[in-house]
Amino acid sequence: MSLVNAENLTKVYTMGEIEVKALQSVSFEIEPASFISFIGPSGSGKTTLLNLIGCLDKPTSGTLKVAEVNTSELTHKEAAAFRGKNLGFIFQDFNLIPVLTVYENVEYPLLIVQNVPSEERKTRVISLLKTVGMTDQKDKYPDQISGGQKQRVAVARALVTNPRLVLADEPTANLDSKTAFMVIDIMRQMKEEFGVTFIFSTHDPKIVSEVETVYTLQDGMLIGRAQGKGGRYA
Amino acid sequence: MLKLFKIAVRNLSRYKRRTLLTSSLIAIGVMFVLVFVAASGSFKYIMIGQITDSMLGHLQVHKRGYVASIDSLPLTLNLSEKAEKKLEETMEKIIDIESFSPRIKFGGMFSNFIETTNIRVNGVYPEKEIATVPLFLSRIKQGKKSIKEGEILIPELLANGLKVKVGDTVVVIATNRDGSVNGKKFVVGGIIESVTGPGGRDGYMHIKDAMEVLRMEEMEISEVAIRLKDFSKLNAVSNRLDEMMSKELNKQGKPIFDVRTWEKLSPFYNVARMIDVMTFFIKLMLIAIVLVSIMNVMIMAVFERIREIGTISAIGTKPKKILSLFLIEGFSLGVFGAAIGNILALGIVFLINLVKITFNFGRQSGLVLSPSLSAGDILWISAIVILVSVVAAFQPAFKASRMEPVDALRHV
Numbered sequence: 001m002s003l004v005n006a007e008n009l010t011k012v013y014t015m016g017e018i019e020v021k022a023l024q025s026v027s028f029e030i031e032p033a034s035f036i037s038f039i040g041p042s043g044s045g046k047t048t049l050l051n052l053i054g055c056l057d058k059p060t061s062g063t064l065k066v067a068e069v070n071t072s073e074l075t076h077k078e079a080a081a082f083r084g085k086n087l088g089f090i091f092q093d094f095n096l097i098p099v100l101t102v103y104e105n106v107e108y109p110l111l112i113v114q115n116v117p118s119e120e121r122k123t124r125v126i127s128l129l130k131t132v133g134m135t136d137q138k139d140k141y142p143d144q145i146s147g148g149q150k151q152r153v154a155v156a157r158a159l160v161t162n163p164r165l166v167l168a169d170e171p172t173a174n175l176d177s178k179t180a181f182m183v184i185d186i187m188r189q190m191k192e193e194f195g196v197t198f199i200f201s202t203h204d205p206k207i208v209s210e211v212e213t214v215y216t217l218q219d220g221m222l223i224g225r226a227q228g229k230g231g232r233y234a
Numbered sequence: 235m236l237k238l239f240k241i242a243v244r245n246l247s248r249y250k251r252r253t254l255l256t257s258s259l260i261a262i263g264v265m266f267v268l269v270f271v272a273a274s275g276s277f278k279y280i281m282i283g284q285i286t287d288s289m290l291g292h293l294q295v296h297k298r299g300y301v302a303s304i305d306s307l308p309l310t311l312n313l314s315e316k317a318e319k320k321l322e323e324t325m326e327k328i329i330d331i332e333s334f335s336p337r338i339k340f341g342g343m344f345s346n347f348i349e350t351t352n353i354r355v356n357g358v359y360p361e362k363e364i365a366t367v368p369l370f371l372s373r374i375k376q377g378k379k380s381i382k383e384g385e386i387l388i389p390e391l392l393a394n395g396l397k398v399k400v401g402d403t404v405v406v407i408a409t410n411r412d413g414s415v416n417g418k419k420f421v422v423g424g425i426i427e428s429v430t431g432p433g434g435r436d437g438y439m440h441i442k443d444a445m446e447v448l449r450m451e452e453m454e455i456s457e458v459a460i461r462l463k464d465f466s467k468l469n470a471v472s473n474r475l476d477e478m479m480s481k482e483l484n485k486q487g488k489p490i491f492d493v494r495t496w497e498k499l500s501p502f503y504n505v506a507r508m509i510d511v512m513t514f515f516i517k518l519m520l521i522a523i524v525l526v527s528i529m530n531v532m533i534m535a536v537f538e539r540i541r542e543i544g545t546i547s548a549i550g551t552k553p554k555k556i557l558s559l560f561l562i563e564g565f566s567l568g569v570f571g572a573a574i575g576n577i578l579a580l581g582i583v584f585l586i587n588l589v590k591i592t593f594n595f596g597r598q599s600g601l602v603l604s605p606s607l608s609a610g611d612i613l614w615i616s617a618i619v620i621l622v623s624v625v626a627a628f629q630p631a632f633k634a635s636r637m638e639p640v641d642a643l644r645h646v
Contacts, residue, residue: 056548056640076636077553084550091643095545099244111237113550157549 001068003165003197004030004053009062011048011220022048024220025062032164033195035188035210037228039203040217046201047169049217053199054087054167055079067164084113088158088196090168094150096142096157102149103129103138106156114161128156132186148179155183159190165197166190172204184210238555242562245535252534256527257571260619263523264575265582267615270516272583272605274509277593280601281502288369289436290496291335291459293472295321295479298492300456301499307341307354309411312454317482317490321458324478330471332463335359335366338444339456342408344388344437346396353392354436355406357444366461376400377424385423387438393425400424406439410448418447468495517615521622524571528564528626535563536630543634544642557635564627568620575619576612583607 011023023045030036038046051057052064055071056079064071067086074082083089096105106125110116116124129135132152137145145153151171158166168187172180184207187198200207208214208228216224246253286292300311313321318336325331338357343350360381364370371379374387377400381387386406388398398404400422407417420439428434445453462471472495479491497503536543543556583605591603 051640054548056643057638076638080547080550080552082550083548084552087550089545089548091545095541095643097241097542097546099241099248108546109549112546112555113552161550 001032002029003032003034003067004028004199005063005065006053007063009049009052009064010060011045011052011057012060021220023052023059026217026220026222027062028215028222028225030197030199030213032197033191034197034199035191035212036198036215037200037202037207037211037213038215038217039208041203043219044217045220046217048220050167050169050199050201053165054089055083084109084161086164088161088163088166090151090154090158090166090171092170092173094142094147094154094174096150096153098142101139101141102134102145102153105142105153106160109157109161124160125156128160131189132156146179148175148182151175151179151183152186155186155190159194159196162194163196165199168198168200168202170202170204171200172202172207177206180204180206235558238559238562239566242559242566245539245559246563246566249535252531253567253570256531256567257574259527260524260568260571260623261574261578263520264572264615264619265578267516267520268575268579268607268611269582269586269605271513271611271615272579272607273586273603274513275611276603276605278506278509280603282496282506284369284601285500285502286465286496287367288373289367290500291366292462292465292468292496293460293475294494294496294499295458295460295475296456296492296494298484298489301492301494307339307456309340309448309454309456312338312411312456313458313490315453315455318453318455318458320482321479321491324475325458325460327478328471328475330463330467331475332461333362333365334458334460335362336441336455336458337363338441338448338450338454340408340444340448342406342447344392344396345405345407346398346402347405349396351392351396352435353388353406355386355408355444355447356436356438357441358438359441363438363459366459368461373427374424375427377422379424381438381440382423383440383442384421385439386420386443387424387426388422389426389428389435389437391428391434392437393422398422406437406447408447410450414449416447416449418443517618520615521618524568524619524622525626528567528623529629531567532560532564532627532630536560536634539634540637540642540645543637544639544645547637547639548643553635556637557631560631560634561624561627564623564631565620567627568623569616571623572616572619576616579612580607 007027009023009026013020013022038049040046052059053066055074058072069082097108100108103125106128107121110121110124129138132155134149134152137149142150172183175183188210190196191198211228214226214228215222297311297313300308303311325334335358340355342353342355344353375390402422403419404422405417405419407415409415426438462468472493476493479493480489482490484490547556586603586605592600593603
């Protein structure tokens, strides 16, 4: 059973009197525990597609099923609950909450979204902070740590709820090469360890060389699907 | 919920200057309202105290029709001795009544044998009158602080106008209920401070002298002034007495007695009500201040944190929680502002009491303003401020909770 199933997915934005087709009849399937990347130039529809998969937006037409749920039928409130239960997000600008410490940022989804009991919360947060190597920075605020560290915290926050799918929009765009590889390694490790599916939107060759499958988008259309393996892009 | 409070408070401390400015505005508003409530309340209760304790009493009972009569001090609408006894028996059953004073009131002429003017006379039992209006004695400015038979206490207004001194002999002439005229000589026993209004021409004599002037063979009472043990029970006692006395009917089957609180007898009640209306409008101004400042801050907060709202929404925070988060911020601002305002107000009230500000009212001078704040005042004002803070935060909070995460995340 596929984790994500898109059929003839179309998204049209209306800007005044002009209609912009961000996605046109895109169809694909993604299996659980995959390491996938959508690539393409700016404006090709990568972020739009990730927003649709992440239930942040709704398609104009077509069907999109995530974890066997037709996401276009979800209400605003149901979509929030679905995201909280099944999805994790990693953003290009990290998007950590500035008034919370590293520990509290990772704890946030468990505390506010999932109401996990205190002891279990603590165990999961500490375990993930250890995995991403941020235990010693746990009491610092986001403005006290580097970009790479912020992204590691963001990865921990995305994974702390044990999601089935993590969506990462340009996760390495604001990182140097060394840090970018470190973050990708952590994500790959999480995928191997917990069977989490990662979907990236990127044009960073570092990610492209690491993923299992690469989908190429151009002008809102899916124009290619290729296997990537051990740094070799086929 | 506690965690939401923690996040809300941290968000407020993120913009320290703005939070302090808004809280200060609320605090100053709360302080101003509380000090006004305390000062105006003190002024009001001093005035009520002056009026009820020096002249009026807390309640008065008349024969029905006496107060509304077009005649001033009508002798034809006095209570009979039998009716007055019935009233006394009833009042003795009410434990909240501390004392009462029956009075014969009449209008007459006052002469020093050279000049003559009109006077309003109160015939009273001295002990009962002093027990019912305890400030009465303090109004006697010259002479003995008592009312003896054959003596009269005359108001300052008449003493000055007719140049009458303590110990002078004067004459009081009055027409009785049958229309015959009688006069009696009195020695001026004292000069009493005039009060503002018609009571400024009120003189006092012993009730037996009043009966003699009016050639009454049996006692007839114009009014009975009543003092309560606890002024706050005014309406309860008034209603109870009214209910008990309403069973007494005249030949036409209508109630004989008319029970009225001081509020229905003194024009100062309108001044007291005006003070209440002013207090109400001051409170409205406070509400406006809180509403505008909190709404402004919260609109700014939502606008500045659109991407953050998008992030927390994307990671699954339900709209209700986002709404709560911003409402708690408004609530916290209100609580903080109200708390500071309360402390400032208590400090200022303490200072006013320390300085002892005096003021004059009518012919009374040197009255000391003693404002006080009850827990009720503080809680009530604080509750209004906090409630308005939450209401003001609602619109921006609702907007934040309904924001589409995709649009919010795209916001620059």
